[in-house]
Amino acid sequence: MTELLTSAQMRAIEAAAIASGEVTGLDLMERAGRGVVEAIFEAWPELAANRGGAAPAPPGYLGNEEEGGGSFRAVVLCGPGNNGGDGFVVARLLAERSWEVEVFLYGNPENLPPDARVNYERWRALGEVNPLSGRSIDIRRHAGAVIIDALFGTGLSRPLEGAAVDVQRFLLGLKGRSAARKALVAVDCPSGLCLDSGLPIQKGAGAAGMYVPAADLTVTFQRRKLGHVIGQGPLYCGRVAVVDIGLDKAVRDAAEGRSADAIDPIAARAFAREVARPNTSGGAYYSAPGAVGLRKRVDLHKYHQGHALVLSGGPGRGGAARLAARGALRIGAGLVTLVVPHDAVAETAARVDAIMIREADDAAALLDDDRVNAVCVGPGFGLDPRAVSLLEAVLDSKKRVVLDADALTMVGAQRHLRAKLHGGCVLTPHEGEFARLSPQAAKKLKTTAKSGPAYSKVDATREVAAEFGCTVVFKGADTVIAHAAGLCSVHSAHHDRAAPWLATAGSGDVLAGFIAGLLARGFAPMQAAETAAWLHVECALKFGPGLIAEDLPEQLPAVFRDLGL
Numbered sequence: 001m002t003e004l005l006t007s008a009q010m011r012a013i014e015a016a017a018i019a020s021g022e023v024t025g026l027d028l029m030e031r032a033g034r035g036v037v038e039a040i041f042e043a044w045p046e047l048a049a050n051r052g053g054a055a056p057a058p059p060g061y062l063g064n065e066e067e068g069g070g071s072f073r074a075v076v077l078c079g080p081g082n083n084g085g086d087g088f089v090v091a092r093l094l095a096e097r098s099w100e101v102e103v104f105l106y107g108n109p110e111n112l113p114p115d116a117r118v119n120y121e122r123w124r125a126l127g128e129v130n131p132l133s134g135r136s137i138d139i140r141r142h143a144g145a146v147i148i149d150a151l152f153g154t155g156l157s158r159p160l161e162g163a164a165v166d167v168q169r170f171l172l173g174l175k176g177r178s179a180a181r182k183a184l185v186a187v188d189c190p191s192g193l194c195l196d197s198g199l200p201i202q203k204g205a206g207a208a209g210m211y212v213p214a215a216d217l218t219v220t221f222q223r224r225k226l227g228h229v230i231g232q233g234p235l236y237c238g239r240v241a242v243v244d245i246g247l248d249k250a251v252r253d254a255a256e257g258r259s260a261d262a263i264d265p266i267a268a269r270a271f272a273r274e275v276a277r278p279n280t281s282g283g284a285y286y287s288a289p290g291a292v293g294l295r296k297r298v299d300l301h302k303y304h305q306g307h308a309l310v311l312s313g314g315p316g317r318g319g320a321a322r323l324a325a326r327g328a329l330r331i332g333a334g335l336v337t338l339v340v341p342h343d344a345v346a347e348t349a350a351r352v353d354a355i356m357i358r359e360a361d362d363a364a365a366l367l368d369d370d371r372v373n374a375v376c377v378g379p380g381f382g383l384d385p386r387a388v389s390l391l392e393a394v395l396d397s398k399k400r401v402v403l404d405a406d407a408l409t410m411v412g413a414q415r416h417l418r419a420k421l422h423g424g425c426v427l428t429p430h431e432g433e434f435a436r437l438s439p440q441a442a443k444k445l446k447t448t449a450k451s452g453p454a455y456s457k458v459d460a461t462r463e464v465a466a467e468f469g470c471t472v473v474f475k476g477a478d479t480v481i482a483h484a485a486g487l488c489s490v491h492s493a494h495h496d497r498a499a500p501w502l503a504t505a506g507s508g509d510v511l512a513g514f515i516a517g518l519l520a521r522g523f524a525p526m527q528a529a530e531t532a533a534w535l536h537v538e539c540a541l542k543f544g545p546g547l548i549a550e551d552l553p554e555q556l557p558a559v560f561r562d563l564g565l
C-alpha cells in the first residue's frame with residue numbers, strides 16, 4: 001500500500017518538510033530535476049551515453065531527419081511556477097551532459113517564484129530562454145528532440161489559454177506524428193491535467209482531454225498523485241516514474257497524523273491509498289482489527305471459514321448468482337449456499353455441485369443462523385416485491401452483505417431500503433449503477449471542470465460512502481473503494497495491470513462473490529473489497545484475452561499458488 005496524494009497534500013507535505021528545516025525548496029527542486037533526468041535515462045538507456053565529452057550520434061529513432069545527426073537534443077517548455085523551475089534544472093543537467101538544449105518560458109521571468117527564479121538564472125548562465133508561443137516552436141526544427149513538458153504541475157488552477165493552448169496543440173501534433181518518434185516527458189503531469197482527478201481542466205463541455213498532450217513518460221515526486229491513477233490520468237501520463245526527493249518521512253508523518261499541526265487539512269484518514277498485492281505472510285492484509293489473511297489455517301474446518309449466502313433470481317435468471325457463488329467458494333468461504341425461488345431449484349441443482357441450495361422460503365431461518373456470516377444479493381435477483389422484501393430481511397439481519405446489480409437499483413430507488421444500510425454493507429456499483437445511487441455525485445463527475453481541483457471519482461465515492469454509511473466499490477478500470485469514515489483505496493488496472501478483457505458479462509457478479517467470500521472468511525468490508533479487487537484483476541491477467549466470467553474463479557488456485565499460499 002502506498003499513499004496517493006492530492007496536490008494540496010503534496011504542497012502541505014513539502015511545506016512541512018521545509019518548515020522543519022530538514023530541506024530547502026531549492027534542494028527539492030534540484031532533486032526533482034535530477035530525478036527527471038535519471039528517469040529519462042532509465043526509460044531510454046541509450047540516451048545516458050551522452051555524459052559530457054564529445055557528443056555521440058543520436059540513436060536512429062531520435063535522429064534529426066533534416067540535419068542528419070548531432071548530439072542528443074531537448075526542448076524544455078517551462079511554465080510560470082515551480083513546475084517550470086524543475087524544467088530549468090532539467091535543462092541545466094542535460095546541457096552539462098553536452099545535450100543541445102533549447103528552453104522556452106511561458107510567462108514573465110520577473111514573476112517566477114523564488115526557487116524557480118534561481119534556477120532560471122542558473123540556466124541563463126548556460127543558455128538562452130525564448131518566450132513561448134505556439135509559433136515560436138517549429139515542429140521541423142525540433143524533430144528528433146526529447147520534449148520536456150514543465151509547463152504546469154500541481155498548481156494548475158484554470159483552463160489553459162492563449163499561447164499555452166497553442167503549445168499544447170504543438171505537443172498534440174508531435175504525438176500525432178508518430179513517424180518522428182518524439183519522446184514527450186511530462187514533469188509531474190502532462191500540462192492541463194488535474195492531478196486530483198485525472199481529468200483535464202478546460203473551458204467548455206465536450207472534447208474531453210482535447211488539450212492534454214499524452215506523455216510517453218511522466219515523472220512525479222515522492223508519491224503518485226490521484227490524477228495519475230484515476231480518470232483519464234493513466235491514459236495521458238504514459239509510464240509513470242516516481243522519484244524519491246527525500247520527503248518520505250514527511251509523507252509518513254502526515255499519513256500517521258504526526259504532523260497534524262503543520263498539515264492541518266490532512267488527517268490520516270484523508271489519504272487515499274493504492275491497492276497493492278495482498279500481504280499473505282503474516283496473515284493480515286494490513287493492520288486493521290479483525291483482519292485475517294488469505295492463507296487458510298490448518299486447524300480450522302469448513303464452518304470456521306464462514307458461510308456465505310448468495311440470493312438468486314427465478315428460473316432462467318440464476319446464472320449471475322451462480323457465478324457469484326462460484327467466486328465466493330473459490331476464494332475460500334467454507335460453505336456457500338444459493339438461495340433460490342422454489343420454481344428454480346431443479347434448474348439450479350442441475351448446474352452446481354459443491355454449492356448448496358436452499359429454497360427462498362427458508363431465507364428467514366438462514367438469516368437467523370449465526371453461522372451464516374455473509375450475504376451476496378443483487379446479481380440476477382430481480383426487482384419485484386419478493387426481491388424487495390428479501391433484501392429488506394437481509395439488511396435487517398445486520399449481516400455483512402454485498403449489494404450489487406438489482407440490489408443497487410432497489411436501494412437507489414427506495415428510501416426505506418437506503419435507511420437500512422449499515423457499516424457491514426459493501427455496495428459495488430459500476431458507472432450506471434452509481435448514477436442511480438447518487439444522481440448528484442454522478443452529475444458533478446460528468447461536469448467539465450473549469451477550475452482546479454476538479455471533482456474526482458475519489459470525491460464521489462467518498463461522498464456516497466459517507467452518506468450511506470457503508471463501503472462503496474465504484475468499479476471501473478480505476479476502481480475506487482471508500483469507507484464511510486473516509487478511508488479510500490484505488491485499484492488502477494492500467495499499464496502493467498491493464499486487463500481490458502475483464503469488461504465482459506458477468507465479471508462484476510464474480511467480483512461480488514469474491515467480496516462475499518472474503519467477508520465470510522472474516523475480512524473487514526474495506527479489506528474484503530480491496531483484496532477482491534486485486535485478485536479479480538490478477539485472475540484476468542492470469543487468463544489473458546478471451547476470458548469469460550466463468551474463467552475468473554477458476555484462475556484463483558493458480559493465483560494463490562503464485563502468492564505462495
Ligand SMILES: NC(=O)C1=CN([C@@H]2O[C@H](COP(=O)(O)OP(=O)(O)OC[C@H]3O[C@@H](n4cnc5c(N)ncnc54)[C@H](OP(=O)(O)O)[C@@H]3O)[C@@H](O)[C@H]2O)[C@@H](O)CC1
Nearest residue numbers: 014029032081082083152153154155156157158159160188
Ligand atoms: N510540492 C513539492 O513537493 C515539489 C514541487 N515541485 C514542483 O512544483 C510544482 C508545483 O509548483 P507550483 O505550485 O508553483 O505550481 P505550477 O504547476 O508550477 O503552476 C503554478 C503557476 O501556474 C499558474 N497557472 C495555473 N494555471 C494556469 C493557467 N491555466 N494558465 C496560466 N497560468 C496558470 C499559476 O498562476 P496563479 O494561479 O497563481 O495565478 C502559477 O503561476 C510541482 O508540480 C512540481 O513540478 C518540485 O520542484 C519539488 C517538490
Ligand SMILES: [K+]
Nearest residue numbers: 149152187189
Ligand atoms: K507538466
